[in-house]
Amino acid sequence: xxxxxxxxxxxxxxxxxxxxxxxxxxxxxxxxxxxxxxxxxxxxxxxxxxxxxxxxxxxxxxxxxxxxxxxxxxxxxxxxxxxxxxxxxxxxxxxxxxxxxxxxxxxxxxxxxxxxxxxxxxxxxxxxxxxxxxxxxxxxxxxxxxxxxxxxxxxxxxxxxxxxxxxxxxxxxxxxxxxxxxxxxxxxxxxxxxxxxxxxxxxxxxxxxxxxxxxxxxxxxxxxxxxxxxxxxxxxxxxxxxxxxxxxxxxxxxxxxxxxxxxxxxxxxxxxxxxxxxxxxxxxxxxxxxxxxxxxxxxxxxxxxxxxxxxxxxxxxxxxxxxxxxxxxxxxxxxxxxxxxxxxxxxxxxxxxxxxxxxxxxxxxxxxxxxxxxxxxxxxxxxxxxxxxxxxxxxxxxxxxxxxxxxxxxxxxxxxxxxxxxxxxxxxxxxxxxxxxxxxxxxxxxxxxxxxxxxxxxxxxxxxxxxxxxxxxxxxxxxxxxxxxxxxxxxxxxxxxxxxxxxxxxxxxxxxxxxxxxxxxxxxxxxxxxxxxxxxxxxxxxxxxxxxxxxxxxxxxxxxxxxxxxxxxxxxxxxxxxxxxxxx
Ligand SMILES: Nc1ncnc2c1ncn2[C@@H]1O[C@H](COP(=O)(O)OP(=O)(O)OP(=O)(O)O)[C@@H](O)[C@H]1O
Ligand SMILES: [Mg+2]
Numbered sequence: 001x002x003x004x005x006x007x008x009x010x011x012x013x014x015x016x017x018x019x020x021x022x023x024x025x026x027x028x029x030x031x032x033x034x035x036x037x038x039x040x041x042x043x044x045x046x047x048x049x050x051x052x053x054x055x056x057x058x059x060x061x062x063x064x065x066x067x068x069x070x071x072x073x074x075x076x077x078x079x080x081x082x083x084x085x086x087x088x089x090x091x092x093x094x095x096x097x098x099x100x101x102x103x104x105x106x107x108x109x110x111x112x113x114x115x116x117x118x119x120x121x122x123x124x125x126x127x128x129x130x131x132x133x134x135x136x137x138x139x140x141x142x143x144x145x146x147x148x149x150x151x152x153x154x155x156x157x158x159x160x161x162x163x164x165x166x167x168x169x170x171x172x173x174x175x176x177x178x179x180x181x182x183x184x185x186x187x188x189x190x191x192x193x194x195x196x197x198x199x200x201x202x203x204x205x206x207x208x209x210x211x212x213x214x215x216x217x218x219x220x221x222x223x224x225x226x227x228x229x230x231x232x233x234x235x236x237x238x239x240x241x242x243x244x245x246x247x248x249x250x251x252x253x254x255x256x257x258x259x260x261x262x263x264x265x266x267x268x269x270x271x272x273x274x275x276x277x278x279x280x281x282x283x284x285x286x287x288x289x290x291x292x293x294x295x296x297x298x299x300x301x302x303x304x305x306x307x308x309x310x311x312x313x314x315x316x317x318x319x320x321x322x323x324x325x326x327x328x329x330x331x332x333x334x335x336x337x338x339x340x341x342x343x344x345x346x347x348x349x350x351x352x353x354x355x356x357x358x359x360x361x362x363x364x365x366x367x368x369x370x371x372x373x374x375x376x377x378x379x380x381x382x383x384x385x386x387x388x389x390x391x392x393x394x395x396x397x398x399x400x401x402x403x404x405x406x407x408x409x410x411x412x413x414x415x416x417x418x419x420x421x422x423x424x425x426x427x428x429x430x431x432x433x434x435x436x437x438x439x440x441x442x443x444x445x446x447x448x449x450x451x452x453x454x455x456x457x458x459x460x461x462x463x464x465x466x467x468x469x470x471x472x473x474x475x476x477x478x479x480x481x482x483x484x485x486x487x488x489x490x491x492x493x494x495x496x497x498x499x500x501x502x503x504x505x506x507x508x509x510x511x512x513x514x515x516x517x518x519x520x521x522x523x524x525x526x527x528x529x530x531x532x533x534x535x536x537x538x539x540x541x542x543x544x545x546x547x548x549x550x551x552x553x554x555x556x557x558x559x560x561x562x563x564x565x566x567x568x569x570x571x572x573x574x575x576x577x578x579x580x581x582x583x584x
Contacts, residue, residue, distance in 0.1 A: 031144020131304025
């Protein structure tokens with residue numbers, strides 16, 4: 001798994017090969033210079049001390065300056081280009097992650113808390129980013145440094161080099177062991193960060209409930225427990241990270257001690273000049289740093305791969321619903337909707353049972369019934385938020401599963417129970433229903449939804465930004481903007497799920513009047529608890545426990561004295577008292 005993950009990261013980097021090539025060349029320059037420097041120690045010592053050559057003392061400082069200037073420029077090129085390449089690749093990954101998640105079905109979102117998804121897009125990708133960016137820089141540079149220094153080591157004395165080589169496998173072995181632990185721990189700690197994000201998301205968006213129920217202390221405690229759980233995994237990761245360097249140092253020190261011991265006696269026996277020995281020793285001391293940081297990079301790579309696995313999990317997640325192979329395109333449907341023997345289960349338990357209904361263009365179908373009866377579920381099958389478990393849903397006589405999904409979505413305008421507004425201006429929020437709508441069309445839709453007047457009272461009218469989740473609007477105002485957004489979409493099928501529940505009786509009646517005109521050429525599904533909303537529906541379906549228990553017009557249903565007439569008489573007495581209270 002980790003290999004293929006690594007391969008995929010490489011795949012994403014391919015696009016930026018130009019930057020990577022420049023950076024690699026620069027790192028070769030830096031690396032070979034390290035080796036060159038260690039090599040130079042020998043002639044330097046030999047010449048300066050043996051021949052007492054004066055010119056070398058004037059040339060040396062200039063040489064050193066020149067060498068380090070070239071090294072500095074190379075380092076910059078190395079760093080800059082590889083990091084930007086890494087950022088660009090990670091940006092592509094993040095965009096792919098987001099794009100794929102937008103195509104996943106609602107079921108996926110019910111199963112994954114928003115916070116944990118956000119932490120994948122932000123935190124996991126960031127871990128990948130920092131890991132890959134830092135690592136690739138050092139892997140090339142340190143790799144070449146190590147190689148060039150090893151060349152010097154071998155060139156000076158292969159016997160001494162062998163001692164070094166007994167030590168290197170030991171360091172690699174221990175680095176690998178530690179790296180594996182770190183990878184596992186980092187995966188776990190990233191999951192904990194997901195939990196932290198989930199709490200943040202929940203409590204920041206639900207701050208009102210937190211305050212109203214005085215849950216502050218309780219959520220603070222829960223947050224502390226979660227951050228502490230995160231710390232516990234991070235602590236272990238830090239432990240292994242910190243152990244790693246000392247272990248490597250200890251092992252290399254054995255090598256250095258051995259080299260000094262053996263090398264010293266070789267110099268005494270005259271098998272090696274002292275200048276050669278110092279050159280060797282310089283290379284050996286210098287090689288220690290790149291090897292250590294390569295080892296460190298290995299650990300960081302493990303961490304990044306842990307995060308990458310979680311990121312690719314979402315990139316690979318297949319949408320539950322897809323276009324059929326020969327999906328049919330439609331421009332604009334007439335708007336006939338039919339349910340044939342439809343049953344549906346979210347998971348396991350059936351929520352809808354053998355639903356049969358047909359609605360033709362221009363009709364208003366009202367769905368009523370007790371909470372949890374399946375009204376929202378039923379209408380969510382029309383735009384194919386979910387596929388039926390059995391039976392078939394047809395639009396204009398065609399099974400919706402054989403239509404192109406985007407085309408089907410275009411036929412349906414939805415005003416949901418939840419009034420979702422974007423962090424944008426009011427005009428744009430309405431225009432999300434139809435991006436090509438003109439200003440006057442936006443205004444017309446707002447007027448039809450009885451939103452025009454209050455919008456004009458806003459500080460900047462239609463250009464007012466309503467901010468995150470539209471905090472500056474009342475529930476009823478938000479609903480009216482959502483209605484305007486649905487109206488401007490001008491779709492042949494209109495679904496209103498509790499769309500007028502936050503409106504007062506008067507504005508509800510006004511919106512209703514406006515809708516009456518607009519409903520003329522479309523099929524409308526209305527879900528409402530307030531029965532007054534649906535008096536004029538062509539057909540009323542009473543849904544209880546996922547079954548249609550009654551259907552007919554208002555007057556027919558009243559006569560049959562079933563569930564509908566019971567609900568109606570209950571509400572009639574309730575609204576009666578409410579109205580008397582208002583009048584008094
Ligand atoms: N995403 C979901 N996953 C699993 N079960 C769900 C999901 N959404 C709804 N249900 C279940 O399906 C049943 C019908 O829910 P639905 O939302 O369709 O009822 P409703 O008639 O719209 O109720 P209300 O009038 O309260 O809006 C309920 O028992 C509910 O628990
Ligand atoms: Mg509902």
